[in-house]
Amino acid sequence: MIRLVPNHALKIVRSAPVVFTFxxxxxxxxxxxxxxxxxxxxxxxxLRNAPANGGPRGAFCCMGLCQECTVRIDGQVVEACRTEVTQGLAVERAG
Amino acid sequence: MIYDTAIIGGGIMGCGSALRLAQGGQRVIVLDQGDLGQGASGVNAGTLSLQIKRVKLMPYALKGHACWEAMGKAVGFAKTGGYTLAFNAREAALLQERQTLKAQAGAPIEFVSNNQLRNGEPNLTQQVVSASYCAEDGYANASLTGQYYLGKLRDAGIEYRERCEVTAIERDKNFKLTTPQGTINATRILLAAGAWLKPLAALMDVHLPVQARVNTVTVTERMPPLMSTVIGHATGLLTMKQKANGTLLIGGGWQGLGTPQEGRGRVSVDTVRPNLALAQYAVPALGTARILRSWTGFEANVPDFYPLAGVLPGVEGAYVLGCVRGGYTIGPYISQLMGDYILGREPELPLFDPGRDFKEGTI
Incomplete structure (x- = not known):
């Protein structure tokens, strides 16, 4: 692929690395x-299975609307796209 | 440029009337303070149920149903049938009384056995004491209303202006309407502004006793198939349906906060909660459903809860159409009647004099 703008990836300042589970x-x-x-x-x-036919689903809108990225954390179904990663976070497929 | 009729309010009532008037040869314009079909016409729960219509409005509701069916796919019409449930003896008596009157008024409503109900809707609670069924019931998608009528107005070559609030109305030989987009001149005007009818009529020093209800609607996340019909409750405090994409729309006239003058209403958690509790009681599997959004829409009414459809009292050439209980269902039809009336034709069914005495029982 031809890169049309300079690659700034190395300049991105990342926060502390953490490990969570899925x-x-x-x-x-x-x-x-x-x-x-x-x-x-x-x-x-x-990330989850469709409620009607069980088909695989994953993050689609990435803004909290489509509900396709919902996962279970601490027993609660939440939108992955509206959840922040923390050390040791235990994430499960919601269903 | 003098229009034959300027219509203030671009919901179902206003657009439907405009179409009829244009068919009758009039040059009309539709003005809306916001966008077409984005008030009550666009945010209600979309239920088309004869089981929750007022007895005296049943002939209008039956005709309205036929209009929606004819509009079909473009408005998301689905004739699914619908059940109305009673969970105890008191509700069963209420249901019996109400549905019997509605059936006598022409709605094809029948009472069903527990087995019929179980077969029809297996996910309902076991706590149903009695249930009525109407095969004509169903829903349309209210969010498509504006788009639908916009297309119809364009096809008919009818002018419309959005974000065009009428701030003053003068009457000499013609009506002169002051708007942010200039003055509009018209021989007649039709007020069809729903919950905003009162301040609009007040521009001509006419008092319309219009009040606004702040009805709440809630949509859930997509769920597995839980129901195939429209589900209601004997008290009218629940309407529920599952759309093709799996989401459920839950309504029932629970009241939010705010007034039309303040703009959009606000949802009240104190009323959404019992609304959802009733829904979950009816369909226990809803217990795991997450709520995506709740919103409100303004439903206008007058003290006797019958429509305003006729001449604006004391102003020659001015008409009013609104406050129709079940206005989403009935709107496409009663707006045709209104159009006929303004065209000087005899409407197929009688209109409702806005100048009447509003004490209960005059209609």
Whole structure:
């Protein structure tokens, strides 16, 4: 791919690295980053199953509307795209 | 440029009347303070149920249903049938009394056995004491109202102006309407501004005893299939339906906060909570459903809860249409009647004199 703008990736200042779990498996992220984003970067795209037919679903709108990225944390169903990553956060598929 | 009729209010009532008047050869313009179909016409729960219509409005509701069916896909029309539930003996008596009168008025409402109900809606609570069913019931998608009528106005070549609030009305030979987009001149005017009818009529020193209810609607996240019909409650305090995408719309006339003069209303958690509790009582599986949004819309009414549809008292050439209980269902039809009346034709069904005495029982 031709890069049309300079690559600034190395200049991004990341917050502290943290480890959280998704369905019991460790995932690396950064404190305070968006959970949907951290899961996406870790290659975890399948976040829940569609209520009507059970098909795989994942982050779509990334702004708290579509409800396709909902996961379960501490027994509560929450939108991954509106949840911040913290050290030791235990994230499960909601259903 | 002098329009034959200027219509103030671009909801179902105003747009429907405009279409009829244009068909009758009039040059009309529709003015809305916001966007077309974004008031009550666009934010209500979309229920088309004969089971919750007033007995004396039933002939209008039946005709209205036919209008919605004809509009079809473009407005998200679905004829699903609907059940109205009673959870105890008192509600069952209320249901029996109300539905019998409505059936006599022409609505195809029947009482169903517990088995029929279970087969029809297996996810309902076991606590239903009695239930009525109407095969004609269903819903449309209120959020499509504005889009639909906008297209219709354009097809008919009818002028409309959005974000065009009328701030003054003068009457000499013609009506002169002051708006941010200039003065509009018209031979007649039709006030069709829903919950804003009172301040509008007041511009001509006419007092209309219009009050606004602040009805609340809630939508859930997508759920597995839980119901296939429109579900209501004997008291009228619940309407519920599941859309094709799995979300559920829950209403029932629970009151939010605010007034039309202040702009949009606000949701009150104190009324949303019992609304949802009743919904969850009817369909226990809703216990796990998360709420996406709740919102409000203003429903206008007068003290006798019958429509205003006719001549604005004391102002020649001015007409008013609004305050129709069940206005979403009935609007497309009663606006045709209003159009006919302004065109000097005899309406198919009688209108409702806005100059009447509003004490209970005059209609």
């Amino acid at each position: 369905d019991g498996q460790s995932v690396e992220g950064h404190a305070g980053e968006n959970l949907a984003g951290a899961l996406l970067r870790a290659g975890r795209l399948h």
